[in-house]
Amino acid sequence: MAPLIRTQFGLNDTQIGLLQGPAFSTLYAFGLLGAGHFIAGRNPYRVAAACVIVWTAGAVLFALAPDYPSMLAARVALGLGQAAFVPAALMLLTAQDDAGRRARALSTFTTGSATGRSAALVLGGAALAMVAGRAVAGLEPWRAACLALALPNLVLIALLVWSGRGHETVVREPGQGLGDAFRLLGRRWRVFAPLLIIGACAVLMIQATAAWSPSILNRSFSLTPAQAALVAGAVALSFAPLGHLGGGWTLGSPVGRRFGAGPLLAAGMALALVSVVALASARGLPMAAAGLAGLTVGGGFTAVIALIEVQALTQPRLRPQVGAVYLAFVSLIGVGLGPLLTGIVSDHGGTGHGALTWAIAAVVSVAAIVGAGVALAFAGRRALDASV
Template identity: 25%
Template sequence: MAEIDVAAEVEESLHHPAKEEAEKPYPKAIYGWYVVGILVLAYTFSFIDRQILSLLVGPIKRDLAISDTQMSLLQGFAFAAFYCVAGLPIGRLVDRYHRVNIIALGVFVWSLMTALCGTARSFLMLFVFRAGVGVGEAALSPAAYSIIADYFPPKRLGFALGVYGMGVYIGAGLALIIGAAVIALVSEGGSATLPLIGEIYAWQITFLVVGLPGILVALWVWTLREPVRRGHVRQETGADGISRRVEVPVKEVFEYMGKNWRTIVPLNLCYALSAMMAYGVAAWIPTLFVRTHGWTYPEAGFWYGLVIVIFGTTGVIAGGWTGDFLTGKGIRNGRMMVCAFTGLAAFPFSIAYPLVDDPWIALLLLCPSTFFATFTTGAGPSALQELMPNQMRGFASAILIFVVTIIGLGLGPTSIALVTDYVYGDEAMLRYSLAVVPAIVLTLAIVAGFLGLKPYLASLDYLKHWSTQNEK
């Protein structure tokens, strides 16, 4: 009987090499965490490069003689539009080609473009380079989500993706801290002369300093091993009788997501609305401390940067771990449950901190607000990886990032400004806008999260049915 079983296994491996490959043991955990560490480093650099412009508004406007509207285009549209548009085709490439190479090229492009921002002589040049930063950064997360899902078993995926998500908050926090120091250095203006580049303004050195090291990170990423694709991979048997992994047409990806829209839509909205609250308050909290509490921008940037680095990173890890824990306890929709409850946990603290009169109490309340608000960053992407077949994960992740960027980055900061300008009509009332808008947004996020709980279970069952039909 043993000999018959062995022969059967050999026969199976000859005709189903893709299946055999996907069922190999996961790589050693130490190497998987090494990969995550490098990806966290890349993610950190991406957010430093993305956020640093917002802290150089004054010097750039002064030295390039551009308007507030032009400055807003550099901060928002130039980056976000190209980031979103490029993300969808790149997400499709992630499902078809070598993901490590895609990330390495993306890191190289955005780092080079960030450095080139330090050579810009006009609004148009800076706009083009900022668009290049957006295109480069669009390559990272769809590929990183897919790679991490193939390096870690499902029971550890949420924690691993949570650790990866730390890069957002480390980068955003460091951008504030670095920016606080830069503001002091460049506030006096002046210029410097560099070899090959010539004379540049003091603020342009910042772009060179944060951009050029990223090229070394790109080379480091390029040394990583591409993992075997796992989890519900479509295979077809050719004329030679051998089963091979085949591409899933993009039309079928949309059909798959359409059949699971009752889960996909609430998950995307819950994550995007949580991001809208986070992006919105992050854009205005330093100004809150300046207008309401009389702090300077360097002071506000430094202290809020520390809050983001400490409580943002721990929150995103805790969110991913909690999703894994609940799933491991047999709660199949545990990751979606984390997304639904994170708004409830963050709600009281997010409403309270703008309304208190003591700046240190406000800063203290910001800590749990930031901690709980970031849970979705760890649980949301891992939930999506759990729901999608392997060859659809990159594109599905790109759509998620598209929605999060449009709603979160596109509407978050502006919604708070609109309430301040057109509801209260007084910039001194910013503190009330920072209470009202998050209250509404978090409520909508909670509703979206709870609407997705029951359909999530049906989507998991549908994935099993799909795999049965496509892995024969």
């Protein structure tokens, strides 16, 4: 949708980056912290259903926004609505005592999230292709597509309400607040800080790629917005599960137990670095698609391993709270800065269709090098491994 929105409202890449990044992530991050504090002792299914209602309203407001400030406000509402969903899900998923099952559950959850974003690109592209530039019920094609993509949320709300029937709410115990999570992170900062940095770098790579890949394909290879969304969505839909599921399964495999999390995290970053170089130097669509595929796998592989290690290093009673703090941090850095920095570099780093491609190459390369360096620095003494 970004190319159409950019054209209609006369926006530059920085403004699009602000719309996709900080407008969503700022209130989302603070909402995560609040949800992490209050989620204990509440029915997670009902909390999740309420979140979906709010973010659906934000999606509708975005689709009907008359101007850029209204779109920013809608993105803020969307972020607030999604904020408590993740802590509610973590409360259910991290109750597993077995480390292997917990890792697989978390990787499956993050796979579902990535698959949903990818499917939205594919469905959005298909909707744009179907209307072929024609207005739908008096709405521009991108507005109609956004509204159509919000409809499945109604089914999700019904499923969450139905699933929450009869669910016993666990009484909140002392020591389950946000302050307790911060105290744990402070006491063990030498272990958690590297994972926070690595996770932020991984999410920054993922979000920068997801936000700008349709625009790169549109500008560099003369694809229509519909075609660009379909190709970008198909690549992400095909390879995002490989990264997320692969990370969870590899960490719990004999390979993961032998080498530990540090080398695996560095390997994911290395794959992303090689892939973004391939994307930046691509002369044809197949090579660009291969670069996007590698970025998708490397980013997802790294992000899920960092999340699994954070949860494994945390006492069960504090996992939703520590998870909320972790996700708030990586969201502020990764979601907030990834799309925005790419837009700023694109606007000020040159002209022509290749400016955006080199901008994402620069941003992702820095994130990958920093993340890999931190992972390798701690790999020798296995400081990132929950099993040690």
